[in-house]
Amino acid sequence: MxxxxxxxxxxxxxxxxxxxxxxxxxxxxxxxxxxxxxxxxxxxxxxxxxxxxxxxxxxxxxxxxxxxxxxxxxxxxxxxxxxxxxxxxxxxxxxxxxxxxxxxxxxxxxxxxxxxxxxxxxxxxxxxxxxxxxxxxxxxxxxxxxxxxxxxxxxxxxxxxxxxxxxRRLRTPSAPEESFADDPLRMLRAARFSAQLGFEVAPEVRAAMTERAGTLEIISAERIRDELSKLLLAPAPRAGLTLLVDTGLADVFVPELPALRLEVDEHHRHKDVYEHSLIVLEQAIDLEGPADGPPESVPGPDLVLRLAALLHDIGKPATRRFEPAGGVSFHHHELVGAKLARKRLRELRYDKETVKAVARLVELHLRFHGYGEGQWTDSAVRRYVTDAGPLLPRLHRLTRSDCTTRNVRKAQRLSRAYDDLEVRIDRLQQEEELAAVRPELNGNEIAEALGIKPGPVLGEAYTYLLSVRLDDGPIGKDAARAKLVDWWEQRGRE
The missing domain is CATH 3.30.460.10 (Beta Polymerase, domain 2)
Incomplete structure (x- = not known):
């Protein structure tokens, strides 16, 4: 040697x-x-x-x-x-x-x-x-x-x-225009290395990325997806994402992100949604657990949580309305955003489970804001947990990260409210095993009680008993059977 x-x-x-x-x-x-x-x-x-x-x-x-x-x-x-x-x-x-x-x-x-x-x-x-x-x-x-x-x-x-x-600089060995003409994916790699290594791209590289952004269209969705995922899983994705947006590359494969740069009106009636989304992403990363932590800690880096944090508000541009009284609203932006996230991630060829999970988190990210001062019933808490399912640990972190107000008192109030909600969730889970919540009668017992065979009607009955379980908690098989029979009789009279 x-x-x-x-x-x-x-x-x-x-x-x-x-x-x-x-x-x-x-x-x-x-x-x-x-x-x-x-x-x-x-x-x-x-x-x-x-x-x-x-x-x-x-x-x-x-x-x-x-x-x-x-x-x-x-x-x-x-x-x-x-x-x-x-x-x-x-x-x-x-x-x-x-x-x-x-x-x-x-x-x-x-x-x-x-x-x-x-x-x-x-x-x-x-x-x-x-x-x-x-x-x-x-x-x-x-x-x-x-x-x-x-x-x-x-x-x-x-x-x-x-x-x-x-x-701490990124340059290309040959002229950047020639390098990116040979392989446009290199422009995404520049953004990824910016996030992974904390390097700045040289001015001539940035200029070439801006000039040739449109050529990214010839790259397959799968290769673009892989670069985006690597960027998001980097320790500090903001720099790479900012580079993608500023050079116009994001417009090619995730236009919903630059669309968040809503023009703030002269009265500043809403926050900068793009900047807010980057802050939410950073705060979500801070809330990830250690890589070797238990699943409930959301071990980082977690792609689903980071995608959801980045995309949670992409429904806002389509739903923004200036109100006559001077305010601004984004009614149902979480529902619109979930649809947009699902469509975009499918086009980028993400796997079905990732698409489903991210869209669901986007859909649920506002649910907590109806909690107010803790006036939710136990039924509402049960539904929150059941709707989130295995995504609940991620939803906790996304919701907390979404509280980016500069109003210290408001931030403290929201934090205390979510602390209270998590305490109630823990108590109910211990008492009722909410992670496995299901009707108190199984399919066979429902069919026997109503004298019906398996089929769509049995599914309706099962759904009804699940709503009873969520609303009333555990009430015992006899009480559940009585409610089922009453529902069946009422259904027959309609």
Whole structure:
């Protein structure tokens, strides 16, 4: 194994301490990387660690990925690693990628690329290259275009990626207009890295994103969805979301978000809904539980909660009304918003459970505001819990996050009211097992009491008894049966 002090390019200057720190971060995987580098060198091939793992090593982060690049073609890669990995796969062979597993480590080795793109469809014509520098220039950002040659540990940074890391800046290796023309998804990656790493995009990158925002339309919904999800799951999504809105990218795939920038009238009769939504998202993130916490703590990062927080008010633009008395209203914006959220998330190809959960949270997020000073009946509390179902822990956090008033007394009053509601919910759940609330007669007992067979009518009877259970709480089978018979008789007379 070579000395763990990397060789550096001539312009490295005073960056050597950074190099040494990065190599120290890679120490757990250096033996593996060195062994692979020696195997390729023995066959006359180059090999380098590239991209995210190099960037993260300089940032003091541990990367789960080990991405390597080489001048070897796929068949030569397989020959070089023959007998070395515990397993390998070649489903990416067409694009020059061979995957390996060695112990707990997963490695992807990809042949140098010199792709050209069909700029109307974002489908690359795969062309293999022979030069590391040419491979690096086709990467998305300079901070991801750094490499460490193996086994020599020579640091290669032909595009100033390390300077960008130090400056916390995102630039493209080639002209941003050309880079984004090759792959418009890179514009979303800029927003995602802004959120994940806290980096600022360079002015020329921002300008190119604004100019080419419309070209995002050629990217599949699934790829856009994945980038949006990664952005929202970042520690601080605001910066990335703001970049998407300010450059016009959000208009292409989630226009409901920039639409929240409602023009505030001269009397300031309502708050800035867009800014409010970002604050609600940040407050919801603060209320997430630890990643290893129990389900009821909503372990973070939680995509459903974050999507609901971001989209909870998207029904407001369509429902805004200025009232004659001088106020402004958004009647039923939660219902309109739930429909809009459902439609948008479906178009982005989110899975059915995520779509259903987010839409339901948007629909329910205003329910608490009818609680007032705690005058809800136990029946109303039961319905709140039953309607939320397993989403109740998320609904708690979304509702609390939605209280963004600057009026300290009002904020304290709302907080105390929700504290009271949660206490009542806990008490009722302990007394009545609300999480599993159901009628006190099962289907067979209902059919026997009414002398009917399974079918739609039995479903109506079941729904009626469920409403009795929610309104009256546990009343016992005999009382439930009596109410059912009365309902049946009344139904027959109508």
């Amino acid at each position: 070579p000395d763990a002090t990397p060789a550096t390019s001539p312009d490295a200057g005073d960056r050597r301490p950074l190099f040494e720190s990065a190599v120290a971060r890679l120490a757990p995987v250096l033996p593996l990387l060195t062994e692979l580098g020696e195997r390729f060198a023995a066959r006359g091939h180059e090999l380098a660690l590239v991209g995210g793992p190099v960037r993260d090593a300089f940032l003091g982060r541990t990367s789960l990925d080990l991405d390597l690049t080489t001048d070897a073609r796929p068949d030569d890669i397989l020959a070089a690693v023959k007998g070395w990995p515990d397993a390998h796969w070649d489903i990416g062979r067409e694009f020059g990628t061979i995957g390996l597993r060695k112990g707990t480590h997963v490695v992807e080795i990809t042949t140098y690329r010199a792709d050209t793109y069909d700029r109307t469809s974002r489908k690359p014509e795969v062309m293999f290259g022979d030069d590391l520098a040419a491979d690096l220039v086709r990467r998305d950002f300079a901070v991801n275009a750094m490499a460490i040659r193996l086994p020599s540990l020579e640091f290669v940074d032909v595009h100033g990626g390390l300077d960008d890391l130090v400056a």
